[in-house]
Amino acid sequence: MIILLNPQSAKHGYRVPNSILTLGAFLEGKYDYEILDENINVNIIETLSRVIRKKDIKYLGITVMPALQLHRSAAISKKIKNLFPSVTIIWGGYFPTLHPNTVLKSHYVDYVIKGHAEFSFVELIDNLEGKPNSKSFNEIKGLSYKKNEDIVHNPKSEIVNPDVIPLLPYHKLPMEKYLRISKTYLGPRTVGYHSSVGCPFLCGFCAVAGVYKGRWIGRSAELVANDIRFLKQNYNIGAVEFHDNNFFVSEKRTYDISEKIMDLNLGWWGEARPDTTMKFSDDTWRMMRDSGCKMIFFGAESSNDEILKLMDKGGTQTSETVLLLAERSRKFGIVPEFSFVLGSPTNNVDTDIENDIKYIKKVKKINPDAEIIIYTYSPVNFEDSEMSLASKMRGFDYPKTLEEWISPEWANFDMRKNPLTPWLKPEHFKRIRNFEKTLNAFYPTNSDLKIKGWKRQLLRALGGWRYLSSIYAAPYELRAVMKLLRYRQPEVEGFAFEK
Ligand code: B12
Ligand code: SF4
Structure with a gap:
């Protein structure tokens, strides 16, 4: 059995994990798998350990984008490799695609699949499971793997025509948990x-x-x-x-x-x-x-x-x-x-x-x-x-x-x-x-839904003289008020921003 894991990707504003959901769509009917998402499973190491023991998990596929998710992916992979050395850990997503050598030198990641992996992921599992007629390592598009002291990189797969992607297996997720927040x-x-x-x-x-x-x-x-x-x-x-x-x-x-x-x-x-x-x-x-x-x-x-x-x-x-x-x-x-x-x-x-x-x-x-x-x-x-x-x-x-x-x-x-x-x-x-x-003070964002009425007016009044006179240095008063109002500026974590 396989676990597909979405390590924590943001402190706010996470969404359904489409990367591993897409991989799941291609495992349906071929392999048993489960999706875990650290954004909603707080104690992930405990949860993973329990599932690995109970369900005889052999493969852990992790999606990795930079920043927080990379941090969590590294910490989780290290811990799981220590606790369960026989579990094969496979990374995919933007970070390993752009830095496969760095990832494979870490000793706690076994394989990287670069770029799209709809087909390659199943092919890798088929190979590792010894399925008849499965592709050999060097035929699996996008696979990077260790061979003795070397790291081998196969060419990436052609991009997949999204029309061949079946409806995603939303039933594998607690959708209500994602949607209600x-x-x-x-x-x-x-x-x-x-x-x-x-x-x-x-x-x-x-x-x-x-x-x-x-x-x-x-x-x-x-x-x-x-x-x-x-x-x-x-x-x-x-x-x-x-x-x-x-x-x-x-x-x-x-x-x-x-x-x-x-x-x-x-x-x-x-x-x-x-x-x-x-x-x-x-x-x-x-x-x-x-x-x-x-x-x-x-x-x-x-x-x-x-x-x-x-x-x-x-x-x-x-x-x-x-x-x-x-x-x-x-x-x-x-x-x-x-x-x-x-x-x-x-x-x-x-x-x-x-x-x-x-x-x-x-x-x-x-x-x-x-x-x-x-x-x-x-x-x-x-x-x-x-x-x-x-x-x-x-x-x-x-x-x-x-x-x-x-x-x-x-x-x-x-x-x-x-x-x-x-x-x-x-x-x-x-x-x-x-x-x-x-x-952000003079023009409060419309996407933080709780910043309205007097809160907007206050921010505008405080930011106005600075904005108009181009004196931006040391905006301590703005920082303090924004903190007090818990103002979420159009920043880095989300898209259309949470309430
Ligand atoms: C949704 C999203 C988020 C969500 C969370 C996603 C999650 N996983 O939980 C949120 C909003 C939290 C987020 C945050 C960030 N994100 Co973001 N995010 C995206 C976005 C828009 C979509 C990702 C997605 O779902 N793709 C859909 C799936 C189907 O495609 P995919 O991920 O490429 O997956 C395929 C392959 O990569 C591969 N694959 C993926 N995972 C795995 C796993 C395994 C095991 C295998 C084998 C293969 C595999 O197979 C998949 C199917 O073919 C992408 C851009 C994009 N359009 O892809 C940016 C993107 C990934 N994010 C990016 C960045 C930089 C961030 C941030 C780090 C910073 C920022 N300023 O935005 C923050 C981090 C915040 C924090 N606090 O740390 C960059 C990464 C760039 C880079 N240098 O690598 C991207 C590419 C945006 C961009 N254009 O720059 N993000
Ligand atoms: S158009 Fe946008 S997504 Fe496309 S390469 Fe340029 S910055 Fe990236």
Whole structure:
């Protein structure tokens, strides 16, 4: 029997674990398996130990994204390997895909499957179970494994056409537990759903580009709408976050999905590129809005067209596109969440940051409802990107061991808040974070549902003089009031944010 585990991924705002749910869909009818999620199983080591003993578990598959989930994955794997050396531990997901050597050198992970694993995971289990006609190790796409002292990496699998993915085995999860805590700006009982794989672009700062290398396939509008209808009818969902890296790649698919879910009365959200959606017709924008699209996350990235080029942003996106989009989204009443990546490896970091701050203020002036999310650039292991090369040239390197990755020094790296990049100095972070605090005070986010009425007024009054005079330093009073109000700013952990 197999356990698929989703280690804790966030302190708030977790969702149904689609990564392992998808793998589960391909195990159905072939192998017995159970799904465990540390986000809702507090004492995971105890639970795992009990299940392993009782059900003769031989395989533990763990999904691993950076930050908290990586920390938990390492701690859990180490402990389980010690307690149950015969259990085979397999890691998959973004972190092991980008850092397979580091993971396999840890001695507590037996195999990594890089990239998509719908078929490879079953093939690996077939091999380990000695099933007749099973594929040998070197034939299993995406598998990385130890061979004597060496680590062998097989080429990754082609991306899986999402139309072949069956309905996910939601019955394996305590759905009510996920849904009852998921009231967001979009509506009650928000579910996360994945309707496409990959992304056709190759932005040099993005893990998705590193993993999918410019490939994208969308599930057909009909199948997507059927799944959403199933979730509505069976679990009474109130809203959907489309967790696709780039939901809006095809205008026709977007239009069709919107049309087909219109009658379900749901709120929805997705991630987009500014240039793609600017090319959509007014009809499509209207259809999106009328079907419940309340908010879209856009990668605005930078105010500087030269930096957009360094980022390999591609397409037709310029700084002008985002200003036009701020206006257009206002017209249609869809809130844009603009995400910026500050602190790229250039020779003018100070000026770049100041220009980005001025530009963000311009965006807010055009559309005061726009949400702003500010990351600092954390290099991703995308070797052939210009940004990775520029980072290496400026002295950046990744940790070489998992122990180092999970050390306190690297804790903020994956959160894209305070990475250990040599060209960014403490004063840069201070400037960025102090501006962010001031911005979030003067324009309180609409997505923290409890910040309304006098609380909004108070924040606005306190942030106003700083915002208007551009004096952001030492915002102690803002920090204190935000803490008191338990204000959740548009930050790093969630999507449409919890109540
Ligand atoms: C949902 C989500 C979350 C959820 C939680 C998810 C969970 N597991 O519980 C939340 C909101 C908590 C979250 C948080 C974070 N996330 Co997140 N998240 C996602 C998102 C949008 C979807 C993941 C998903 O469900 N995919 C659907 C499944 C079907 O695809 P998949 O995960 O790729 O799985 C396939 C393969 O990878 C593989 N696979 C996956 N797991 C396993 C396991 C085994 C055993 C095997 C064999 C194979 C395998 O097979 C699967 C099927 O083919 C992705 C982006 C994306 N669209 O994928 C970002 C993403 C993974 N997150 C990312 C990041 C950086 C974070 C944060 C660390 C930071 C941040 N600023 O957002 C935070 C951490 C917060 C914290 N406190 O620590 C990055 C990772 C980048 C990187 N450098 O690796 C991504 C790629 C977003 C991005 N574009 O940058 N996230
Ligand atoms: S368009 Fe977005 S998801 Fe696609 S590679 Fe660029 S940043 Fe990543």
